[in-house]
Amino acid sequence: MSRDPGRPASERDGSRPTPERDGDAAPLLSVRDLRTQFPTVEGTVRAVDGVSFDVYPGETVCLVGESGSGKTVACESIARLVDPPGEVVDGEVRFDDRDLLACAERDLRAVRGDRIAYVFQDPQRSLDPVYTVGEQVTEAVGYHRDVDGAAARERAVDLLDRVGLPNPAARADEYPHQLSGGMKQRVAIATALAGDPDLLIADEPTTALDVTIQAQILDLFADLGDEEGLATLFVTHDLGVVAGIADRVVVMYAGRVMERGSVTRVFERPAHPYIRGLLDSLPGRGGERIGGEPPDPLDPPAGCRFHPRCPHAVGECRSGDGPPLHGVDGGGEAACVFHDGVRDSTVVEAGPEPRSERDPTHDADTSTCGADGGPR
Ligand code: SF4
Numbered sequence: 001m002s003r004d005p006g007r008p009a010s011e012r013d014g015s016r017p018t019p020e021r022d023g024d025a026a027p028l029l030s031v032r033d034l035r036t037q038f039p040t041v042e043g044t045v046r047a048v049d050g051v052s053f054d055v056y057p058g059e060t061v062c063l064v065g066e067s068g069s070g071k072t073v074a075c076e077s078i079a080r081l082v083d084p085p086g087e088v089v090d091g092e093v094r095f096d097d098r099d100l101l102a103c104a105e106r107d108l109r110a111v112r113g114d115r116i117a118y119v120f121q122d123p124q125r126s127l128d129p130v131y132t133v134g135e136q137v138t139e140a141v142g143y144h145r146d147v148d149g150a151a152a153r154e155r156a157v158d159l160l161d162r163v164g165l166p167n168p169a170a171r172a173d174e175y176p177h178q179l180s181g182g183m184k185q186r187v188a189i190a191t192a193l194a195g196d197p198d199l200l201i202a203d204e205p206t207t208a209l210d211v212t213i214q215a216q217i218l219d220l221f222a223d224l225g226d227e228e229g230l231a232t233l234f235v236t237h238d239l240g241v242v243a244g245i246a247d248r249v250v251v252m253y254a255g256r257v258m259e260r261g262s263v264t265r266v267f268e269r270p271a272h273p274y275i276r277g278l279l280d281s282l283p284g285r286g287g288e289r290i291g292g293e294p295p296d297p298l299d300p301p302a303g304c305r306f307h308p309r310c311p312h313a314v315g316e317c318r319s320g321d322g323p324p325l326h327g328v329d330g331g332g333e334a335a336c337v338f339h340d341g342v343r344d345s346t347v348v349e350a351g352p353e354p355r356s357e358r359d360p361t362h363d364a365d366t367s368t369c370g371a372d373g374g375p376r
Contacts, residue, residue: 026107027054027094028076028231029199034091036070036077044295047073047256052325055199060225060232062242062263065252068294069349071235073203074252078233079112089369095199096234114144116190120232121204123184127176133187134162134172137194144195164220182213189220220247239278248332251275254295254305259323261332274306290350299348303335312338 036048048070053062063071078090079100093100095116100108120126128136137156141147147155153172160168163186170359185205192200202221206214223244224230234245242249247261251274260274270276280287292309295301303321307313316337317323325333 008292019057025056026097028057028096029055030092030094031074031078032092032094033035034077034088034093036073036082036086036088038086041297043298046255046300048077049298051252051255051257051369052259053089053257054232054249055218055231057231058197058225058229058245059252060221060234060245060250062246063233063235063250063252064237064239064242066237066294068254068297069252070255071252073205075118075203075233075235078201079116079118080108081118082150112196113140113192113197115197116199116201117195117197119185119189119200119202119205121207123181123188124339127184127186129176132173133179133184137172137187137190137337140194156194159193160187162193163187163190163217166189170302180213182209182217184219185209185213188218189217193224197230199231199233202341204237205234206241207236215244216242221222222247232340239282247355254300255298256305256322258306259332259334260325260331263330265330265332269328269330271328271332272306272336273310273312277309296375 004255031054032052034048034051036045038045051070051074053061053063062111063074065071066076073082073086074083077091078095082088082089088101091101093110094279098107098111100111103111127133129209131139134153137159138149138152141152141155141159145152145155156346157168160172165171165183171179171183176187179187189205191353200221203223206217221232221234225232232245234241236242243262249259249261249263249266250257251259251266251371253274259266259270261271266275268277270279276288277287277290279285281289290309295305295308300320301308303315303318303320304310304314307317310317314337323337324333325335326364328334352375
């Protein structure tokens, strides 16, 4: 499969089908009202402040937002990987009907790696420079499977082959510093796959790579979803990447969800001024970059956190705890007091076109969102 994340869907091969889902299918991962805070000498940073979203089996959900929006902390909070003094202070993370925030550390270790695996932006974070990549993947296989050294090594070479490492048997005997950045990321992905996870959480895994290698790694993620039914939560700030890989999108700003929905609906009919501004400012769209800067995380504004930068802000946007998520036409939700009126009057005709038409019916349930209050 070839994939250029910056090109419209009509110009791509379009071969990846929308994941088939039963209408009553339960989400694999359900995050509700997640709140993660960092105490500092100057005050408390509410990095994630009431975030809710779902990931269904076999789909790719992109968590998108500017630097500092809380998307990485949200992902780390899922498997309780937030480094102290950061702390998940509230919420629920249901995975396979178990609340990961409430279960014992021993039970959580059985989930990490086996059921939920992480891929980070910098593959060096996953690779040890003093061991060959083959030894490291073999060790990961042995950790997750009851196999001996030879069988584990064979499985490791299979995994390296699966992720597209050229000449995997020979490359397995090389050290990380002997591999290119793209190859190291493939090895990191192979290590993540060692436990046959159901959910891959990938945090900006292509940001450090050049454009050609980035496209290859995105193809690999798409193939893993298509061929192995792997669900992926993909963190990125790059809307081109979102267009190329996402089934659904969760847009974050200042620790809260601004909009959720199918990638098709969000890109073609963005309901929230923030995502509309991001799409408008893409090259070739003729729009202007969103003015201003994201708020101080120690002192976010009252009301809608986007209001100091929003051209549509009115009085009610500047007080209270901000609008909850409202259901919007076409599926999904947006946290804007004018979510319907603004969208209707300034609808964006098209962003970087998403890769396929997708069923928006599995956007998180609005009533659920209403129950937990959405981004407060
Ligand atoms: S709630 Fe108000 S300030 Fe926030 S995005 Fe909507 S119109 Fe703009």
